[in-house]
Amino acid sequence: MRKEFNVNIPKGYFMSWFITTQAANRVTVTIHDREKQYMSASKQSTHISPPLGSGYAMVENDGLKVVVEVNNARNLLGSPHSNDITTDDGSVVGKEFTLCIEDYIDEDYNDVAISIIAWKSKG
Numbered sequence: 293m294r295k296e297f298n299v300n301i302p303k304g305y306f307m308s309w310f311i312t313t314q315a316a317n318r319v320t321v322t323i324h325d326r327e328k329q330y331m332s333a334s335k336q337s338t339h340i341s342p343p344l345g346s347g348y349a350m351v352e353n354d355g356l357k358v359v360v361e362v363n364n365a366r367n368l369l370g371s372p373h374s375n376d377i378t379t380d381d382g383s384v385v386g387k388e389f390t391l392c393i394e395d396y397i398d399e400d401y402n403d404v405a406i407s408i409i410a411w412k413s414k415g
């Protein structure tokens with residue numbers, strides 16, 4: 293089963309990601325935009341360690357997406373959360389994206405967990 297999610301992080305932002313799985317099925321997670329793939333990794337283990345992936349990149353184009361593929365999944369449930377990262381006076385300086393997925397029937401929503409944080413300014 294395969295599902296695509298739109299990520300509200302514009303080009304020019306500097307993003308980092310951290311992805312864990314705890315699934316009996318083989319999980320593949322890909323992050324890409326209209327032109328560039330930033331990561332794609334697979335894992336099949338019920339142990340959370342090591343993480344499926346972590347990394348960072350400058351977002352180079354529009355249309356950032358996360359693609360989750362789980363072999364033999366019963367479900368691919370879960371909805372992404374997106375928020376702004378703000379300064380103490382409310383100015384937006386970044387974006388965050390979180391997605392927790394259920395691929396079976398036990399509804400713990402810990403089978404795939406994806407966190408992306410991105411800042412307007414790299415440093």
Ligand SMILES: [Ca+2]
Pocket residue numbers: 394395396397398399400401402403
């Ligand atoms: Ca589960």
